[in-house]
Amino acid sequence: MGTESLSAAKRTGRLEWQPEDAGSEYACSVMPGVPLSPDCNVQAQRGGQALPLRSALTAEDYANGIIAGDRVTLSRAITVIESNAPKHFELGQEIIQRILPYSGGAMRVGVTGVPGAGKSTFIEAFGTYLTKNGHKVAVLAVDPSSSLTRGSILGDKTRMENLARQKNAFIRPSPSGGSLGGVTRKSRETMLLCEAAGYDTILVETVGVGQSETMVRQMVDYFLVIVITGAGDELQGIKKGIIELADSILVNKADGDNKMKALMARADYEQILHYLRQPTEGWKTKAYTCSSITGEGIPEMWSVIEDFRENVTKSGIFIKRRKEQTIEWVRAMAGEYLQNRIARCAELTKCREEIERRVIEGAITPTSAAKALTASMERLLFTNARET
Structure with a gap:
């Protein structure tokens, strides 16, 4: 002004x-703005012509479009699945029920690593290689959500510019929503939709914050940990938890002057794996190198994944993991359902606010407050359950 x-x-x-x-x-x-007719149901106007709103699809329409490989319908179905609106829940579950017989055939690969390890660059190079060799690749790239605004930038599709141009590639950035490990709570359903649409390889990129990566392990077949040299990753590799989860460790950025360092880092990780990781039945975790820029090591990484699937399928580990993941899925959804019920209970919200006020004032200890809040939950939820 x-x-x-x-x-x-x-x-x-x-x-x-x-x-x-x-x-x-x-x-x-x-x-x-352009004045609209009061009886005109439009979304926008272009060139003086009214553009109608997108028609609502039924569960059958969604399922047929997904099975036919229509990417627009697939995107719209994922939006329904990711929605927190109660009106979309039943529709989403009906869509999943219809496409379920067509899912389950893809190779699900989880890709994680510390920020800056080059996860997105690797996925673009890896996915482009696969699409050029006749595969259909879906990338579920999870962006960290802000704890303040709950928003996400969702820039992974922009960063994977070359892969996004491939007709056999589908990239879906999704907000983490604050979930541990950076995996959205709807990622499992999204994978099923992509499999039903004909994508034979699903790549799940995590936030890579180094916490609760077990959530990723519980939803993929093959878990790849990407590391780099000169960024403290040698210490990260010594952490037993991530080593026990990894099916392979990949030292990225093995090119130029950094190639020799990458080879040395690979040898270090091989020693770490020897002491910390026991071979799985039919598979032994190893370390590899690659360059997402030059493409060196990318074809070899896919050969490793193919060998992994063949070996663990013969040993029965593949089917065993899938069954364990399904059970974990049920438990996770049950926990989420309880959390949603608690959040929607007005009486419990009022009770919680009162207990929290007393804690802040120092009237009760946090431990006593937690017990009181739990007792209130049990009383209110189970009372409402008996009444209904």
Whole structure:
């Protein structure tokens, strides 16, 4: 706002700048919209023609479109699955029920690593290699959500520009929603939809914060940990938890002057695996190197994954993992259902606020508050259950 306009605003008592006040001297101005007919159900207008709203699809429409490989229908179905609106829950479950017989055939690969390890760059190079060799690849890239605004940038599709241009590739960035490990609570359903759409390889990229990566392990067949040299990753590799989860460790950025360092790092990880990781039946975890820039090591990494699937299928580990993941899925959804019930209970919300107030005032200890809150949950939830 200019000085003269500000003075005028002070004189008139209008200190808030109004968009319609903008004149030709301002860079920002408000353009009048196109008037619509009161009985016209439109989403927008273009060239004076009304554009109708997208028609609502039934569960059968969604299922048929997904099975036919229509990416637009697949995207819309994933939006339904990811929605927190109660009205979308039943529709989403009906869609999953219809496509379930067509799912389960893809190779599910989880990709994790510390920030800066080059996960997205690797996935783009790896996915492009697969699509050029006749595979259909779906990438579920999870972006960390802000703890303040709950928003996410969702820029992975922009960063994977080359892969996004491949007709046999489908990239779906999704907000983590604050879930541990950076995996959205709807990622399992999304994988089923992508499999039903004909994608034979599912790549799940995690946030890579180094916490609760067990959640990723519980939803993929093959778990790949990407590391780099010179960024403290040698110490990360010594952490027993991540080593026990990994099916392979990949030292990325093995090119140029860094190639020799990458080979040395690979040898170090091989020693770590020897002491910390016992061979799985039919598979032994090893370390490898690759360059996402030059492509060196990318074809070899896919050969490793194919060997893994063949070996663990023969040993029965593949089917065993899938069954364990299904049970874990049920337990996770049951826990989520309870959390949603608790969040929607108005009486419990009021009770929780009162208990929290007493804790802040020092009237009760946090431990006593937790016990009181749990007792209130049991009383209210089970009372409501008996009444219904």
